[in-house]
Amino acid sequence: MSDITVKIIRLDDPFNDPELGVNERSTVADLKMAISSWWNIPFDEQILVYYKDILDDHKTLSSYSIGDDSKVQLVQQVPGLVPITCNIGGRTVPLRVSRKDRISQVKERILQKEGIDPNTFYLKFQQNRVSDDATVEELGIVINSEIVYAT
DSSP states (O other): OOOEEEEEOOOSSOOOOEEEEEETTOBBBHHHHHHHHOOOOGGGEEEETTTEEEOTSSSSSSGGTTTEEEEEEEEEOOOOEEEEEEEEETTTEEEEEEOBBBHHHHHHHHHHHOOGGGGGGGEETTTTOOOSSBBHHHHTTTTOEEEEEOO
C-alpha cells in the first residue's frame, strides 16, 4: 500500500484546489471524509467525478485507476435537489429537481428554462410515458437520470 496525492477540483472555487494525501486502497468514502474536513461539505452532498464517471462510495480509488497526482472533480449537490437531464430533440438540458416534485413541476422548470409550454408535450422515463401527477421519487428518477421530451 502506498500513499498518493489526489487533487480535488471545484469549478465553483477554481483557486482552491487542494491536494489531499490518501492511501491508494482508500475508498471513495474515505476521500469524501477528507474533503469534508477540508471544505466542511457534508459527505452526502458530495458527488465525485473522475473521467466522467460518478464515483461509488464503496469502491476503492485504485478500482478507478486513481493514482498519484490524479484529478477528481467535486460537485456539491444542493440538499434535496437531484441533478437530472432532459433530452429535447437530441439536446441535453440540465435540470435540478426535488425528489418530491411532480412531473408537472418538472415541466414547469422546462418552461422556465426553455420557454416550452408544458401543455404541448409529455415526458418519458425509461421509454415510458409518465403521468404529470407522478413524483420524481415514485418513478425512481435519481441523480443523472435522463427524461425525454416528446410531443
